Amino acid sequence: MILYAGGYLAFYTPDQNPEMACVLADQVPLRDLLSEIGIPAAEVQLVILNGAIVDLEQTYVQNQDVVKIFPGVDGG
Amino acid sequence: MPMKTDFKVLRVDLTTGNIQTELLSEDFYKRYPGGKALAGYYLLREMPANTEPFDPENVLILAAGLLTGAPVSTTPRYVVAGRSPLTYAVGSSEAAGYWGPELKQAGYEAVIITGRAENPVYLWINDQEVEIRSAENLWGRTTAEAQAMIREALGDEKVRVLQTGIAGENLVRFAGLTNDLRHFNGRNGLGAVFGAKNLKAVAVRGTRRYQEIAHDPDGLRELGRKLARQVRDNPQSWELQHRGTPGLIEPLNVSGMLPTRNFRQGAFEQMEDIKWEAYEKELLIARRTCFACAVRCKREVQIDGKPSEYGGPEYETLASFSSNCGISDLHVIAKANELCNAYMLDSISTGVTISFAMECFENGLIGLDDTDGIELRFGNADAMLAMIEKIAKRDGFGDILAEGSKRAAEKIGNGAIDYAQQVKGQEVPMHEPRGKYNVGMGYAVAEIGADHLIVAHDTMFTNPDSLPFRNAAPLGITQAEPARSLSDEKVRQYLILENWNSFENTVGYCFFGPAPRGFIHPDDVLASINLASGWNMTFDDLLEIGERAVNLHRLFNVREGFTSKDDDLPKRFYEPLENGFLEGESIDHDLFLAARAHLYQIKGWDPETGIPTRPRLEHLGLGWAADLLNL
Ligand code: SF4
Numbered sequence: 001m002i003l004y005a006g007g008y009l010a011f012y013t014p015d016q017n018p019e020m021a022c023v024l025a026d027q028v029p030l031r032d033l034l035s036e037i038g039i040p041a042a043e044v045q046l047v048i049l050n051g052a053i054v055d056l057e058q059t060y061v062q063n064q065d066v067v068k069i070f071p072g073v074d075g076g
Numbered sequence: 077m078p079m080k081t082d083f084k085v086l087r088v089d090l091t092t093g094n095i096q097t098e099l100l101s102e103d104f105y106k107r108y109p110g111g112k113a114l115a116g117y118y119l120l121r122e123m124p125a126n127t128e129p130f131d132p133e134n135v136l137i138l139a140a141g142l143l144t145g146a147p148v149s150t151t152p153r154y155v156v157a158g159r160s161p162l163t164y165a166v167g168s169s170e171a172a173g174y175w176g177p178e179l180k181q182a183g184y185e186a187v188i189i190t191g192r193a194e195n196p197v198y199l200w201i202n203d204q205e206v207e208i209r210s211a212e213n214l215w216g217r218t219t220a221e222a223q224a225m226i227r228e229a230l231g232d233e234k235v236r237v238l239q240t241g242i243a244g245e246n247l248v249r250f251a252g253l254t255n256d257l258r259h260f261n262g263r264n265g266l267g268a269v270f271g272a273k274n275l276k277a278v279a280v281r282g283t284r285r286y287q288e289i290a291h292d293p294d295g296l297r298e299l300g301r302k303l304a305r306q307v308r309d310n311p312q313s314w315e316l317q318h319r320g321t322p323g324l325i326e327p328l329n330v331s332g333m334l335p336t337r338n339f340r341q342g343a344f345e346q347m348e349d350i351k352w353e354a355y356e357k358e359l360l361i362a363r364r365t366c367f368a369c370a371v372r373c374k375r376e377v378q379i380d381g382k383p384s385e386y387g388g389p390e391y392e393t394l395a396s397f398s399s400n401c402g403i404s405d406l407h408v409i410a411k412a413n414e415l416c417n418a419y420m421l422d423s424i425s426t427g428v429t430i431s432f433a434m435e436c437f438e439n440g441l442i443g444l445d446d447t448d449g450i451e452l453r454f455g456n457a458d459a460m461l462a463m464i465e466k467i468a469k470r471d472g473f474g475d476i477l478a479e480g481s482k483r484a485a486e487k488i489g490n491g492a493i494d495y496a497q498q499v500k501g502q503e504v505p506m507h508e509p510r511g512k513y514n515v516g517m518g519y520a521v522a523e524i525g526a527d528h529l530i531v532a533h534d535t536m537f538t539n540p541d542s543l544p545f546r547n548a549a550p551l552g553i554t555q556a557e558p559a560r561s562l563s564d565e566k567v568r569q570y571l572i573l574e575n576w577n578s579f580e581n582t583v584g585y586c587f588f589g590p591a592p593r594g595f596i597h598p599d600d601v602l603a604s605i606n607l608a609s610g611w612n613m614t615f616d617d618l619l620e621i622g623e624r625a626v627n628l629h630r631l632f633n634v635r636e637g638f639t640s641k642d643d644d645l646p647k648r649f650y651e652p653l654e655n656g657f658l659e660g661e662s663i664d665h666d667l668f669l670a671a672r673a674h675l676y677q678i679k680g681w682d683p684e685t686g687i688p689t690r691p692r693l694e695h696l697g698l699g700w701a702a703d704l705l706n707l
Contacts, residue, residue: 007327008315016314042541043311046331046657053330053657071311072535072542072559073327074593075391075507075515075528 001063005039006070012039023063030059030067045072078102078610081289086184086206088199090273091132091191095206100185106611107697110141111582112168113621114186115157116628119166120701122188125635129161129265130247130272132192138179138238138278139186141584145177145286145367147300148604149307150589150596152177152367155261155581156238161272162249162265162425162480163500163525165642166632169252169266170529172586173259177367178236181282193274198226198239201280211276215245218418219254220385226279239277240270241420243468247271248478250425250503254417258374258387259366262422264502264524265480291610299603303596304370310595311543316373316588317363319352321391326351329399331535332657333508336399337454338431339497339648342508343656346404350394358406359388371588371595379410386417392528395506396427401434402454412464419468425480428503430463432481433473435495441488448472497646500525500638507533509649510661513562513668514570521643521672521686523629529581531573532593534559534566547591550598550615551576560661562671571678578622623679624696627688630681631701640686643672 003020010018014037022033030049031041047056048068061067083100108114115137123135136158143151154176160167179187182201189199196211209229214222223237236255244251244267251267254260261267270276287293307313315323325347328334332342348354355375361383362376375388389397389409397412398404416423430452436442437452444451448466450459450473466474476484481496481503497504502525509516511534518530536544540556553573557566573592580590583605588594590601598615605613633642650665673683680692693702 006330007323008311010318011311011314016318040541040543042539043543045535045538046327048330068330070327070330072533072538072544073324073331074312074533074536074544075324075505 001061001065001067003033003037004066004068006068007073009039009043009069009071012043013037024061027060027062030056030061033061034069039069043071044069046070078291079289079608084184086187086201088187088189088206088208089191090189090193090197090208090275093208095208105142105185106609107624109583109621110144110185111139111153111155111170111584112157112578113582113625113628114139115155115168116166116625116632118188119157119159120628120632120635120704123159127159129159129164129167129269132190132273134159134269134272136189136266136269136273137186138189140176140180140184141582143604143608144584145180146290146604146608147286147297147368149300149303149368149370150586150594151584151604152369153581153584153586154179156253156266158266158269160264160266160524161247161268163502164636165500165525165638166523166629167264167266167269168524168629169261169263170581171253171255171259171261172366172369173255174367175236175238175255175259175280176584178280178282180286181284182280183282183284187278189273189275192272196274196276198275198277198279200230201278203282203284214276216242218242219257219420220418222277223257226277230279232281235279235281237277237279239420240267240275241418241468243419243421244268244271246468246470246478248421248467248470249480249483250422250429252420252422254420257385257417258364260417260422262424263527265422267420290608292607296604296607299600299607300368303600306595307370312593313371313588313595316371320363320373320375322355322375322389322394323352324391325394328508330657331511332653332659333511334399334656335395335506335508337402338400338428338435338495339504339508341655342511342653342658344399344404347399349404350398350406350409354406355394359410366586369586373588377410379407379414384410384414386414389413389423392506393423393427396424396431397460400427400431400506401460403457403460405457408457408461411461415461415464415468421464421468424505425503426464426467428497429467429477429481429484430460432485432495432497433463433477436488436492439495441490441492446473494647497648498526499645500642502526504646508653508658509645510653510663511658512559513663514566514573516645516649516663516668517562517570517671517675518574520645520668521675523626523633529577529587531570531577536592537569544592547597551619562667564674567671567675568678570675572619574626575619575622578625579618582621582625620696624698627693627696627698628701630686630688631698631705634687635705640672640676640684643686
């Protein structure tokens with residue numbers, strides 16, 4: 001699956017790159033995957049799974065998926 | 077005397093050529109420690125009521141803050157203030173960069189400029205030597221040309237130049253100011269006040285180091301080093317360093333809060349063409365910074381293969397000329413940014429005034445006969461660039477738009493005012509209030525008119541475990557609230573956050589420094605103040621400094637006849653968004669007005685009129701101001 005960590009969430013990925021490919025053995029809760037990568041769920045405000053907005057707590061992901069996550073954004 | 081300075085203020089009367097200095101007491105400075113607070117004090121005390129913004133009696137204040145130029149990241153800010161020709165309310169606009177620290181190094185807290193020069197001049201402050209010099213050869217020049225000519229004439233490449241541009245000379249009501257060509261006092265049209273005074277620029281060079289005046293220079297330096305190391309450890313400052321503000325485009329678009337086509341929509345279908353990755357590929361050539369700041373959020377870009385002299389577009393500029401005008405060509409946006417900065421127009425007001433005109437055109441309120449033959453439709457990049465030129469030069473239809481969207485709408489008539497996205501005459505910036513209600517409250521009640529830096533945005537405080545929320549705890553924010561709520565708790569948070577930002581704008585902190593928006597924990601913010609000053613302040617003291625400044629600004633407006641009627645949003649935000657994640661969402665007007673009344677009340681203001689009450693003013697040490705206004 002492809003995970004895109006938008007906004008400041010890229011800070012938490014291993015090489016601080018917004019886009020990463022993950023190979024999953026099975027369907028996993030997105031929350032668990034994020035925790036494994038080191039992205040705090042508390043910082044995630046919006047999840048887009050294959051183009052549709054979904055609820056982080058209810059979301060499972062598998063290999064073909066494209067997931068984009070975004071934090072709450074301030075101005076400037 | 078904990079601080080080793082005499083708090084000097086420079087006074088310049090351009091009519092007589094008289095130049096004087098005066099000293100402030102430390103006790104006084106403790107109550108009005110620079111920036112917004114000091115400017116608010118002088119505007120209220122010294123400007124006669126009903127002064128026309130373009131009259132010589134308008135008082136221009138250029139004020140650094142207590143921390144401006146300290147060896148601590150994100151402390152280069154200063155304020156330019158006066159009566160705004162755009163809003164006729166208090167005008168107050170901050171910028172970062174290098175000019176403020178240089179003014180402090182020259183030994184001044186502030187410069188107060190009155191009168192009007194007979195012919196174009198600029199002010200040259202070289203430490204304690206101050207001179208008014210002819211600017212006749214600079215008038216009509218781009219800002220890059222003028223800066224180069226001033227530096228050449230003074231024989232010093234390091235002179236810091238704060239200047240207006242051709243737009244200010246032409247009294248465009250939203251003309252701004254720039255320092256070092258890349259940092260802008262954009263809002264409120266204060267560049268036109270420079271123009272009206274025949275003042276092209278204020279050039280400064282100073283040699284006094286901040287450490288010579290700090291109460292505890294070693295402690296301050298140590299804190300500055302610690303904070304510089306933390307920049308890379310904090311996700312928000314990391315993001316600013318890597319992407320800068322253009323990184324906001326995609327997250328705001330997916331959240332349905334990217335202003336599109338004059339705020340009718342919240343998502344832009346061509347967002348992929350303008351988001352950060354495209355910016356990085358198409359435009360970016362380098363990253364830069366402000367005085368002593370480790371965040372380095374400024375971008376350098378190329379246009380037509382050549383490095384721009386004016387730096388790259390920030391998020392506000394990017395959105396106001398792209399999604400807001402329906403344009404997706406980044407090179408056009410970079411060109412629009414360059415034009416604004418060369419002529420010195422506020423890019424927010426320029427973009428939103430043009431999008432207003434585009435909506436008028438598409439709805440038949442104006443036609444080709446009005447627009448000098450220009451098809452002023454959403455998505456027409458050539459039309460947008462042509463209109464920027466025309467506004468700066470007050471040429472043809474540009475002369476009408478140079479008045480700002482509110483006055484232009486009054487002239488066009490036929491309901492055009494519904495298309496003018498402005499509060500108190502100032503155009504709304506690039507944040508969708510239908511998704512962030514406290515941002516909307518800030519747009520409505522801010523004394524300077526609609527602005528996005530009045531409070532930290534609602535989306536920071538929706539999850540109690542998030543970093544920005546946890547960092548806000550020392551300020552008294554301990555309960556998570558939805559972004560789209562105006563509960564009593566939300567209003568209480570608004571007040572705290574407004575006072576905190578006002579404090580930042582007083583002492584010289586950039587919005588991206590202190591938490592919750594920035595990476596500096598409030599404990600370290602407090603430490604920086606006490607190490608610099610030795611004043612032993614508490615958080616309550618800092619919030620009170622901010623509140624005092626807000627009240628001074630409010631009193632200025634009260635004296636000029638502003639009422640609660642002026643503290644409201646444009647009609648559009650009470651109507652549903654047409655697309656995106658927030659499609660169909662609007663703000664309930666009654667709910668909004670009820671929350672506003674509650675806000676007035678907890679501010680110690682009359683809940684009906686929004687006028688500060690004497691007891692609150694006396695609590696803030698502003699009894700003198702209550703006397704002045706007979707409150
Ligand atoms: S955070 Fe950015 S704008 Fe603020 S002072 Fe630093 S470089 Fe300048």
